Amino acid sequence: MSARKFSPPLAAPPFRLNPVLLRYEVVTDLAAAERIVPAWNELLDRSICNRAFSSPIWFLAACQVQPELTPWLALAWRDECLAGVLPLAVRPETQDAVFPNSMSNYNDLIVANGNGAAGAGLFEFAVSERVHFRRLDLKWVRQDSNLAAALHALSGRRELEGCYFSDREYFYIALPPTPAEYLASRSRVFRKGVSRILRRAAAEGLTMNELTPADLPPERLVELFLSLHFSRFGEKSAFRPGLPNSPFAKLALPILFAERRLHAFAVSKEDKILALDLSFRGARSLCTWNGGYPPSAECWSPGRLLVLSGIQRASQLGLEEYDLLRGNQEWKASWANRSRTVGRIVLEL
Template sequence: MRVETLTTLDDLVRLEPAWAALFGRVPAAAPFASPAWLIPWWRIFAPGRLATLAVWEGDALVALAPLYVETGPALRRLLPLGIGLSDHMDVLIDPAHAAAAGQRLAEAIGATRRDWECWSAEEAAPGAAVLGLPEPYGCASTWADHSASPVLDLPGSGDTLDAVIPPRKRRKWRMALNRVGRRDWRIAATTPETLTEDLGHLFRLHGARWESRGEAGVLADARVQAFHAAAAPGLLDAGLLRLWTLRIDGTVAGAYYGFARPGAAYAYLGGFDPAFAFESPGTLLVGHAIESAWQDGAAAFQFLRGQEAYKYEWGAVDRWTRRRSVVPL
């Protein structure tokens, strides 16, 4: 197996087809490890020196560590691409070559240890490949809990959502459906033709939701909006994006922005018009997302990091992401 070091945006773009194919062979990988997410992130932010490592066996990409070196005045850190805006970050390792490719990737990371003072693997989900990589040569690791990431485990095909959603929330969901049922309403999935418009609704409504609390919200940053606008077409084309808008009497009252892979769905952002609070757009959209994930056969609905009360109202329970910190000896 040979190792390639990628140091420019052009390198990442050139790698994209092989990266997408590898991502497709790793069923446990979250959308945040896909090229559709991480290449736009690097294009918009590029906060350091790119130091991504690719492991090849012949013409097949069998492992990838999307990394960069933070070049600020403080500690030189080796960090994952996507940090700050991503959850469930990980390296990608082809399951058919897991042991050999993982070993080779760990060796490659260890070989760069003079370039950094700490490699910090952030927001790794339980069971993430990066947590189980062999110790890089000349290094030592420590592990710690990182963030609470509530998860709703979904029932199998022989059961119903009533088995996992608490009765109080089921009643609130039914009440919201009854209230909106008196109006002309629909939830629609975005399409390539409506994507730009739907993202605009998401940005506007997310801002309105946070402004009603006297806060700005993550989308107040123009670069963050630019990133999502750049990433969304590729995510949609890859079948990863779940962007829905709720219209009530012709007005967009809410928007939901999440992702899905076989086996799991991920709730990322949302927003609603405070003028429609009586109809509970947030409940309607999250309920729709959970129901859609269950109907698609997902085993888990990931609410991602943050301990907001509404997540637990749906029956989610905390699962903690982990941080692996690696330092040269």
């Protein structure tokens, strides 16, 4: 990981900071945090942030399953309207302020799209609250995020110089107008492979479809997901017993599915679901997150069938990207036509 001063492509912030118009609050009690869930969701839907990773239930569930963390939720208000949210937690043993869940792939400060002044003001407030933590360690920050814009707006502050670290590349698909055009852009070998698995799926009675809460109760979806994920990965599963990820999934995923921030894609045979992929909505993207299937289903290449379903749905929704998220696996590289740098903000206070 190499340090470099963060320098987004903007020549200058397109706004002027005016913190007088904002008041700030820190919430460290989850019951108090729950009271702003409707306002948080409404703000999230007007933002550029991922609709799951930046959601209130993601934060609340992460804090509930990690009681060793102290919630530190920074809020910006304009009159009685919620204008900004920075959902952090503090590790008491190190006094680091972090985004509290490792299963997130993108983390950000939440403000309405175009309201960079509120984001910069809220981040400046958080940095000033150094009595509560010694260091900010913020992972999985995109270069086009609200946090990146806030850093740029505050770039005159010496203590913020060199606090952004490029970490890794994420693969994604920049979607052309139709899935057919995307496939036409891939190699002949790739296209032949896709045609082969689709023919076999059709010949053997497999179907691909998106599940909704009307098809499958949200709690049942999570049970099925955990079962199929463990079937595929066994003791390497990130959701195996003993880790906080499984109880986190049981708390967060049913709500995200019910709110349609989570899209579930299935491969089925004779009404039995063989494979499952869970994808989250971004502002302009659909992001494939996690899934699973048993070894007995490997012969049908269910992972590829699920990606095809996700691309089709993203296109139907008029989205710009199908995001393959964190991980440099070869299969992701084979589908991707773009990548983006995601980094980390480390700031000693």
